[in-house]
Amino acid sequence: MFKAQNHSISRKLTWMNMLVSGAALLLACAAFIAFDMITFRQAMLRNLSTQAQIIGSNSISALLFNDPQSAENTLLALRAAPNILSAQVYLPDGRPFASYSRDRDRHSPVLPPIPSGQTETHWIEDGQMALVRSVALDGKPIGAVYIRSDLQELHTRLQRYALIAAIVLSACLLAALLISSVFRRAVAEPIVHLSEIARVVSQEKNYSVRATPIRSPAELAILIDAFNEMLAQIQQSERALRKAHDELEQRVRERTAELETAKKEVEEFSHSILLAKEEVERGSKFKDQFLSTMSHELRTPLNAVLGFSDLLADERYGPLNERQQRYVKHIHTGGRHLLSLISDILDLSKIEAGRMELAIESLSVDTVFGEVLSAMQPLADTKSQSMSKNTEAGLAVHADSTRFKQVLMNLLGNAIKFTPNGGRIEVAARSVEGKVRVEVRDNGPGIPPEEQQRIFEAFYRLRESGKKTEGTGLGLAITHRLVELHGGELSLESQVGQGSCFYFCLPAAVTVREPLSRKTESSSISALPARILVIEDDRATAQLIQSQLTSAGYEVMVCEEPQSALEMAAQFQPGAITLDIVMKPRNGWEVLSQLKRDKRTAQIPLIVVSIVDQPSMGMLLGADEYLVKPVNKSTLLGAIRRHVSIRPATAPGRPILVVEDDAATREFIAELLSAQGYAVATAADGAQARAQVAASLPELVILDLVLPEVSGFELLGEWRASPRTADLAVFILTSMDLTQEEQSYLRTHAESLFNKQEPWQGALLKQLERVVSLGTPEKV
Amino acid sequence: MTRSSDSASGQCALHNCISIRYLRVWQFPAAVIVMSALLHVPILQAQQPKVSEYQVKAAYLYNFGRFVKWPPGLAAGKDDSFPVCVLGRDPFGPILDSTLAGEALEGKPVVIRRIGRLQDAPDCRILFVSSTEENHLKEILAAIDQAGVLTVSDIPGFSRRGGMIQFVAEGDRVRFEINLATAESARLVLSSELLKVAATVRRTPRSGD
Numbered sequence: 001m002f003k004a005q006n007h008s009i010s011r012k013l014t015w016m017n018m019l020v021s022g023a024a025l026l027l028a029c030a031a032f033i034a035f036d037m038i039t040f041r042q043a044m045l046r047n048l049s050t051q052a053q054i055i056g057s058n059s060i061s062a063l064l065f066n067d068p069q070s071a072e073n074t075l076l077a078l079r080a081a082p083n084i085l086s087a088q089v090y091l092p093d094g095r096p097f098a099s100y101s102r103d104r105d106r107h108s109p110v111l112p113p114i115p116s117g118q119t120e121t122h123w124i125e126d127g128q129m130a131l132v133r134s135v136a137l138d139g140k141p142i143g144a145v146y147i148r149s150d151l152q153e154l155h156t157r158l159q160r161y162a163l164i165a166a167i168v169l170s171a172c173l174l175a176a177l178l179i180s181s182v183f184r185r186a187v188a189e190p191i192v193h194l195s196e197i198a199r200v201v202s203q204e205k206n207y208s209v210r211a212t213p214i215r216s217p218a219e220l221a222i223l224i225d226a227f228n229e230m231l232a233q234i235q236q237s238e239r240a241l242r243k244a245h246d247e248l249e250q251r252v253r254e255r256t257a258e259l260e261t262a263k264k265e266v267e268e269f270s271h272s273i274l275l276a277k278e279e280v281e282r283g284s285k286f287k288d289q290f291l292s293t294m295s296h297e298l299r300t301p302l303n304a305v306l307g308f309s310d311l312l313a314d315e316r317y318g319p320l321n322e323r324q325q326r327y328v329k330h331i332h333t334g335g336r337h338l339l340s341l342i343s344d345i346l347d348l349s350k351i352e353a354g355r356m357e358l359a360i361e362s363l364s365v366d367t368v369f370g371e372v373l374s375a376m377q378p379l380a381d382t383k384s385q386s387m388s389k390n391t392e393a394g395l396a397v398h399a400d401s402t403r404f405k406q407v408l409m410n411l412l413g414n415a416i417k418f419t420p421n422g423g424r425i426e427v428a429a430r431s432v433e434g435k436v437r438v439e440v441r442d443n444g445p446g447i448p449p450e451e452q453q454r455i456f457e458a459f460y461r462l463r464e465s466g467k468k469t470e471g472t473g474l475g476l477a478i479t480h481r482l483v484e485l486h487g488g489e490l491s492l493e494s495q496v497g498q499g500s501c502f503y504f505c506l507p508a509a510v511t512v513r514e515p516l517s518r519k520t521e522s523s524s525i526s527a528l529p530a531r532i533l534v535i536e537d538d539r540a541t542a543q544l545i546q547s548q549l550t551s552a553g554y555e556v557m558v559c560e561e562p563q564s565a566l567e568m569a570a571q572f573q574p575g576a577i578t579l580d581i582v583m584k585p586r587n588g589w590e591v592l593s594q595l596k597r598d599k600r601t602a603q604i605p606l607i608v609v610s611i612v613d614q615p616s617m618g619m620l621l622g623a624d625e626y627l628v629k630p631v632n633k634s635t636l637l638g639a640i641r642r643h644v645s646i647r648p649a650t651a652p653g654r655p656i657l658v659v660e661d662d663a664a665t666r667e668f669i670a671e672l673l674s675a676q677g678y679a680v681a682t683a684a685d686g687a688q689a690r691a692q693v694a695a696s697l698p699e700l701v702i703l704d705l706v707l708p709e710v711s712g713f714e715l716l717g718e719w720r721a722s723p724r725t726a727d728l729a730v731f732i733l734t735s736m737d738l739t740q741e742e743q744s745y746l747r748t749h750a751e752s753l754f755n756k757q758e759p760w761q762g763a764l765l766k767q768l769e770r771v772v773s774l775g776t777p778e779k780v
Numbered sequence: 781m782t783r784s785s786d787s788a789s790g791q792c793a794l795h796n797c798i799s800i801r802y803l804r805v806w807q808f809p810a811a812v813i814v815m816s817a818l819l820h821v822p823i824l825q826a827q828q829p830k831v832s833e834y835q836v837k838a839a840y841l842y843n844f845g846r847f848v849k850w851p852p853g854l855a856a857g858k859d860d861s862f863p864v865c866v867l868g869r870d871p872f873g874p875i876l877d878s879t880l881a882g883e884a885l886e887g888k889p890v891v892i893r894r895i896g897r898l899q900d901a902p903d904c905r906i907l908f909v910s911s912t913e914e915n916h917l918k919e920i921l922a923a924i925d926q927a928g929v930l931t932v933s934d935i936p937g938f939s940r941r942g943g944m945i946q947f948v949a950e951g952d953r954v955r956f957e958i959n960l961a962t963a964e965s966a967r968l969v970l971s972s973e974l975l976k977v978a979a980t981v982r983r984t985p986r987s988g989d
Contacts, residue, residue: 061973064843066836066953070977137846 010188017180018173025172029165033158040157041129044149045122048131051081052120052145056135059089063097063135063143071098083149085128089135090144097143111146127151190220194227207235284353291349292737295757296706298342299735303756304664305335310761311671343757344474346737351481357740358400358485362509365395365429365436372408373427376416383421387412390428396509397429397436403482404506410479411440411502418500419444435488435505443499452492456480530575530644531555535565535591536609537583545578545609548633549640562586570600575644577601578636579623581610588612589621596622605643609636638726642751654699655679656772659689659715660733661707669702669733676765678772686710690718693725700772702764703750705734713745720749729771733760834872836954837947838879841932844945845885845906847974851928851967862888863903865895867920868910902927909933909943917941928966940984944968948979955979 055074062070071089078084078100086101090111111132114121120133128150135143190211197211210231211224309332312320320328350356369389380387397404408427415425419442428439447455456476476490483490483504494500532554536542539560546556557572559565562583569577577595581588588610595601607625608618615626625639656678660666663684670680681698683689686707693701701719705712712732719725732746735756746753752767754760841864862885866872876892883890885905893904898916901907901924909920914935921931921942931944938946939959944966946957957980963970965985975981 058973061847061971061977064846065840065956065974065977067955067977 009191010184013184013188014177014180017176017183021172021176022169025169026165029161029168033161033165036161037154037158040154044129044151044154045131048122048129048147048149049120049133051078051084052087052131052133052147055087055089055147056133056143056145059098059135059145060137060142063089063091064137068098072100074098075100078147081149083153085148085150087148088146090146092141092143109146109148111144114144124151187217187220190214190224194224197227201231207231207238287349287353288355291346291353291355294342295346295737296735299339299756300662300665302335302339302342303735304662304668306332306339307665307668307672307761309335311668316675339757341474344478347478348474348481350737351478351485356482356485358403359740359743360398360400362396363399363401363404365397365438366391366393368401368404368408369427369429372405372412375405376409376412379413380416380425383416383419383423385416385419385421385423385425387425387427390426392430395429395431395436397438397506398509399486399506403485407479407482407504408438408440410475414475414502415440415442415444415500418442431508432505434508436508437503437505439501439503441499441501446496446498446500447492447494448496452494455492456490530640531557531572532640532644533557533559533565533569533572533574533577533604535559535562535577535583535588536580537562538580541580545636548636551633552637552640554640562588562591565591566594566598566601569595569604570598573600574604576605576607576640578607578609578640581608581612581614581618589617592618592621592623607636607639607643632723634723634726641727641729642748654697655681656768657681657683657689657692657698657701659683659686659701659707659712660704661685662704665704672761672765673702673768676768678768686712686715689715693719693728697725697728700729700731700751700768702731702733705732705736713742716746716749731764731767733764832875833954835875835879837934838872838876840947840954840956841876841906841908842880842883842885842890844930844932844974845890847971848930848963849969849971850886850905850930860888861891862886862905863891863893864906864908865893865901865904866908866910867895867898867901868913870894871910872908898923902929904929906930906932909935909938911935917943924966926966928968930963930966930968939980939982942985950979957982959984961985 055078058074059071062068062074068089075087075089075098078087079102082102084100084102086099086103088099088109089097091097094111109130112121112123114132114134119136120131122129122131124130128148130146130148133145133147134141135145194211197209200206200209210228213224213228214221309328311317312328313325313332347356366389369391373387373389377387412425412427419425424443426439426441428441429436431437480490483506486506488504488506490502490504492500492502532549534542534545534549534556536545536558537560542558542560546558549556554575557568557574559568563586565579579588579592579595583591588608592606592608595604595606602622605624606622607627608615608623609627609629609631610618611629613628615628618626624643627635627639656673658666658669658673658680660669660682661684666682666684670682673680679699681692683692687710689701689703689707690710692698703712703715707715712734716730716732719728719730730750731752731754732750733754733756738746738755743753751771752764754764845862845864864876864880866876870876880890880892893900895901895904898920901920904924905928907924907929909917909931911934913920917935917938918941924931931938932947933943933945934947935941935943936946939957939962942959942962944959944963946959948955948957956978958970958975958978959982960970960975961983962985
């Protein structure tokens with residue numbers, strides 16, 4: 001291929017040279033010959049014309065005196081010119097007068113007329129040149145001379161020229177061939193050489209070769225120099241590249257080794273971390289166990305101390321003298337203090353351990369303020385302090401109800417404690433940039449700046465309060481942490497003598513659900529038999545449900561047209577609604593969402609009773625309970641009872657079963673209930689409770705969760721699973737710290753939940769009043 | 781590119797030029813043949829009329845004048861005409877007049893005179909001696925000797941007897957003899973052209989001197 005190209009370029013150069021020189025020479029020869037032929041022909045013509053003229057003037061007298069012999073003698077002179085083929089002298093009338101022929105051919109041609117105004121004319125005929133010239137004397141024509149010449153000379157000349165041209169041409173082409181070989185050496189060979197180098201470079205990747213530099217032609221020299229330069233640069237960069245590559249590989253090797261080492265270290269480290277983690281987990285688990293044990297084990301005896309001291313103080317078992325009363329009070333106060341101290345320590349531990357869980361909901365600020373103030377009012381009253389709240393209507397926050405109240409109570413408690421008698425305390429809230437700013441303000445002595453820094457530390461107490469040993473020193477620390485958990489920060493503005501203001505911000509909420517409204521509602525209708533709305537378009541089913549509910553003492557309304565269900569529910573405000581799903585023209589899903597969207601009916605407990613097994617769908621749309629048909633009577637009544645929270649009027653005089661492993665607490669609860677006129681039975685552990693319930697169904701069970709052998713959760717689960725005990729009312733009373741799941745489980749499976757950490761006696765009794773009919777109180 | 785097209789057009793122009801030339805060259809003979817075909821008939825007809833002897837001789841009289849040079853002083857001395865005279869009985873008749881009418885010789889208009897007296901003869905430049913005067917030939921020639929008169933006659937032996945040009949018949953053709961000696965003695969210069977076509981040129985001096 002390269003050979004062919006080599007040949008091609010040199011052959012092309014040669015051809016080019018040959019063609020150019022050949023063409024130029026041919027053209028030049030042709031032009032020269034053409035010019036010479038024309039010139040020569042003109043000379044011939046001139047010559048012929050001269051000869052005709054001579055003959056003419058020598059024939060004048062012969063013509064005038066009619067002497068052809070004389071004219072022929074004149075013509076014979078033409079023998080000296082071998083090119084003259086023939087000549088004639090004519091009379092003016094065209095008759096031949098005398099003639100001459102080189103070949104003795106006496107042929108006299110007919111003459112053409114001479115164009116007027118001219119004396120001669122000529123033409124070429126059959127490769128011969130003919131000329132006619134008129135003979136005149138004194139301007140009068142007296143005859144004509146015709147002369148005819150061959151063009152032999154012209155032809156000979158042409159042939160000679162052709163020969164010369166051919167020789168010159170061949171000589172020139174030979175010269176061109178020689179010159180082009182020189183060119184080839186000068187031009188083609190460097191190019192061929194260059195292309196050979198290029199082939200070596202491209203095929204063998206050998207960048208070290210170089211093209212031989214030449215001096216001329218200049219362009220080729222530049223090309224070769226540039227090519228060499230390029231090769232040098234490529235070689236250089238290739239070398240650099242290879243070096244970089246080697247370095248990179250070296251570095252990769254080093255880095256890999258480093259990584260190997262690091263990996264080994266990390267593995268070792270992670271192993272140690274794993275061990276440490278296991279250690280930490282063990283510790284954490286131990287801590288959890290410790291905390292829950294502490295909360296339970298510390299509170300249980302304290303509850304007994306507090307409860308019995310209360311009972312003693314009530315003088316129910318005989319009057320106490322003044323000193324006894326004082327001591328009992330000391331016992332009670334000390335117990336309370338200890339309880340709150342324990343609670344605080346446990347709270348703080350929980351926060352520090354990150355185990356504090358918040359149940360965030362939308363809370364009406366005004367409502368919370370009201371509750372907190374009413375709880376704190378007695379304490380303020382003891383110091384004749386005025387308490388007020390100041391909040392915008394409809395203001396709501398995202399917060400955990402219990403903890404928000406705890407925060408407010410702590411701050412208010414502090415304010416009451418440090419503000420002198422007759423002081424003024426205000427709790428206020430306002431909307432600030434999408435948040436709610438809550439303030440607790442007093443006109444007490446204020447806090448000096450140096451103490452403001454340390455006030456939120458645990459176990460820090462104001463010097464002033466050192467005299468009185470009220471408070472744990474943990475209140476503000478816990479409050480501070482709780483506010484932080486809500487995403488806010490507790491801050492203080494205070495000047496000595498000007499009072500103090502504690503404030504923090506909480507995220508604002510849009511909708512406000514009235515807390516406890518359902519409870520209050522259900523409690524409001526507790527005296528009346530509950531009214532149930534049955535939405536069911538199948539008449540037979542509707543009658544069945546109706547009869548089941550009526551037999552249990554409920555007032556039943558049946559709605560057979562689902563489209564009018566909303567209006568009926570809104571008008572009659574039933575205690576609960578049962579809803580079928582497969583209905584026409586409007587299905588149960590639509591009715592459900594309608595009822596839950598409407599403000600008037602949204603809070604009415606709704607129990608879906610359907611053959612459609614999609615409880616999750618129902619719950620999603622806001623159903624409170626989902627029962628799949630066929631539904632037996634007890635299941636239906638259990639569900640209704642759970643939501644309506646009211647017992648039918650016909651209450652049997654069955655005892656209340658108190659399940660409590662701590663003897664003191666058990667006795668205290670029994671005493672408390674007995675004092676209220678309830679019949680009480682007791683069980684010391686889960687097994688006993690299980691046996692007692694199995695033997696005879698109690699009116700209600702007050703269940704502790706932490707029990708030996710069988711826990712409260714297990715008992716509750718068993719009871720709910722059995723149709724016999726599914727409707728059994730259960731109050732949970734525990735000192736256990738409950739997780740969110742546990743709380744939500746208990747809320748759905750138990751009627752009420754009381755925490756021993758808080759004052760619970762009053763609430764328990766109040767709830768009992770609602771649930772257990774006092775119609776037939778039975779004294780033990 | 782441009783250069784090559786230029787050279788091509790140049791070659792083309794040159795080729796055109798040559799071809800045009802050839803066209804002209806080869807077209808010409810065709811025109812000749814056509815023209816000659818047309819001219820053929822009148823040429824044949826022109827040969828037909830028989831020219832009379834004296835018509836030819838009248839033309840010769842004039843043509844002689846074209847090949848003869850007269851002595852300068854002689855021609856200028858007379859009036860502004862060139863007299864061609866006939867002595868004796870006129871054999872030409874009106875043919876002489878019609879042939880020479882409007883012609884000029886020596887730059888002067890030709891006039892024809894028919895003379896009867898010998899005294900008028902020296903004024904003539906060309907004198908035709910009629911055959912009727914054969915007997916007075918000696919006196920006539922003597923009378924015009926030295927007068928510069930070209931003498932012409934068809935009298936037999938005229939040139940030998942001192943005349944200058946004598947018509948002779950040679951078949952159908954009219955030819956003439958010249959006596960150069962008498963012409964020279966009359967100071968007339970005869971052109972070699974004239975001598976070339978003469979049937980005979982003699983150098984016989986005029987007898988009787």
